[in-house]
Structure formats: C-alpha cells, structure tokens
Amino acid sequence: ILNVEQSPQSLHVQEGDSTNFTCSFPSSNFYALHWYRWETAKSPEALFVMTLNGDEKKKGQISATLNTKEGYSYLYIKGSQPEDSATYLCATSEKLVFGKGTKLTVNP
Amino acid sequence: EPEVTQTPSHQVTQMGQEVILRCVPISNHLYFYWYRQILGQKVEFLVSFYNNEISEKSEIFDDQFSVERPDGSNFTLKIRSTKLEDSAMYFCASSAQQGAGGYTFGSGTRLTVV
Numbered sequence: 667i668l669n670v671e672q673s674p675q676s677l678h679v680q681e682g683d684s685t686n687f688t689c690s691f692p693s694s695n696f697y698a699l700h701w702y703r704w705e706t707a708k709s710p711e712a713l714f715v716m717t718l719n720g721d722e723k724k725k726g727q728i729s730a731t732l733n734t735k736e737g738y739s740y741l742y743i744k745g746s747q748p749e750d751s752a753t754y755l756c757a758t759s760e761k762l763v764f765g766k767g768t769k770l771t772v773n774p
Numbered sequence: 775e776p777e778v779t780q781t782p783s784h785q786v787t788q789m790g791q792e793v794i795l796r797c798v799p800i801s802n803h804l805y806f807y808w809y810r811q812i813l814g815q816k817v818e819f820l821v822s823f824y825n826n827e828i829s830e831k832s833e834i835f836d837d838q839f840s841v842e843r844p845d846g847s848n849f850t851l852k853i854r855s856t857k858l859e860d861s862a863m864y865f866c867a868s869s870a871q872q873g874a875g876g877y878t879f880g881s882g883t884r885l886t887v888v
Binding site: 670700702707708709710712715757761763764766767 | 807880
C-alpha cells in the first residue's frame with residue numbers, strides 16, 4: 667500500500683516568519699508529486715506538480731523541491747501572511763494518494 | 775478560470791437511503807475522479823473514470839457505489855444504501871491527463887448519514 671506522510675501535522679507561525687514542511691513518499695515507481703493548498707469550505711487549489719528529481723518550483727512566496735531518489739519533497743513559504751493559513755496537502759501516484767496534510771496557521 | 779462544480783454542498787440523509795452526488799467537471803477534461811475525506815483522516819481515492827468507463831477503483835468503492843456520466847457534462851456518484859460510515863466530504867476532480875498533469879477539484883459535498 668502506497669503511504670504518503672506529511673510533517674508536521676500542524677504548525678503555528680507569526681506573520682513574517684518563513685516556514686517549511688515535508689512530504690515523504692515511496693521512492694520506487696515514482697510518478698509525480700502534487701502539492702495542494704486547501705482552505706476550509708473551498709476547493710483544494712493546485713500549487714505544483716513535479717516530476718523530475720531535483721525539480722524546484724516557485725509560485726510567489728511559495729516554493730517546493732523534490733528528491734525522488736530519497737522520496738521527499740519540501741514546501742517552503744517565505745514571509746508567511748495570515749492569508750497563507752490553510753492545509754497543505756501532497757499527493758503522488760497516478761490516482762493521487764494523499765498525505766494527511768499540514769495545517770498552517772499564520773498569526774497576525 | 776474554469777471550475778469543477780459540485781452539488782449539493784451539504785447533504786443529510788438517513789441510513790439506508792440512496793444518495794446521488796453531482797459534479798460538473800471542466801469541459802475539455804477527459805479524466806474524472808471521486809475522492810472522499812472522513813473527518814480527521816486522509817483524502818482517499820475512490821474511483822477514476824475515462825472514456826465512459828471506470829479505469830481504476832479502490833477497495834472502498836464496493837458494490838454500493840457507482841458512477842455515471844449521464845450526459846456530456848455531469849459526472850455523478852451514487853451511493854445505493856448509505857451507512858453511517860459513509861459520512862464524509864466527497865470531492866470530485868477532473869484532469870486533462872492522468873497523473874503528471876494538474877487536477878482541478880470541486881469544493882466538495884459534505885455527506886452526513888444519520
């Protein structure tokens with residue numbers, strides 16, 4: 667059974683702090699790694715899809731890296747804002763196997 | 775920006791009743807999916823649908839579940855005889871390609887079985 671783990675489960679930071687969290691996945695038969703941002707009562711919003719080892723992607727103050735050989739991806743948020751508060755989900759494989767998410771709260 | 779639309783946003787049903795959850799995927803997408811999230815647990819894959827048939831389903835997707843694309847725009851999930859443990863948020867998603875491309879999710883239907 668494909669298992670995707672995310673850590674930490676939740677995170678509280680102050681506005682302006684930079685933060686990062688981890689997604690771990692099996693490195694064998696890697697297909698693609700997706701990051702989503704999910705606010706309560708809204709649709710999960712696609713942030714990144716990464717396929718190549720060493721990939722780095724950036725969207726505004728959010729960036730992500732991928733290591734397929736060791737099976738992990740990091741998501742970084744530089745200078746967090748209250749509006750970055752959300753649950754960040756990662757998923758892999760063809761049918762999207764999700765981690766449990768990291769719930770980020772940015773305090774003003 | 776194109777959206778995946780799900781209705782209703784919240785459905786309450788009695789145990790044993792049938793429910794149909796509706797989704798309108800993005801019009802030029804070819805792959806359609808249902809996921810669910812039981813409160814406090816991971817988002818779980820239920821089924822994928824391509825070319826008018828199920829392409830893959832999980833162990834959760836047993837005989838009480840079915841999917842249909844009755845016309846060119848809707849994609850439905852039917853739960854025949856609901857159980858208490860079917861209470862969850864159900865998400866529909868669609869994509870132009872499978873796996874490596876982006877998936878667009880709807881905002882979900884919260885199903886409560888009482």
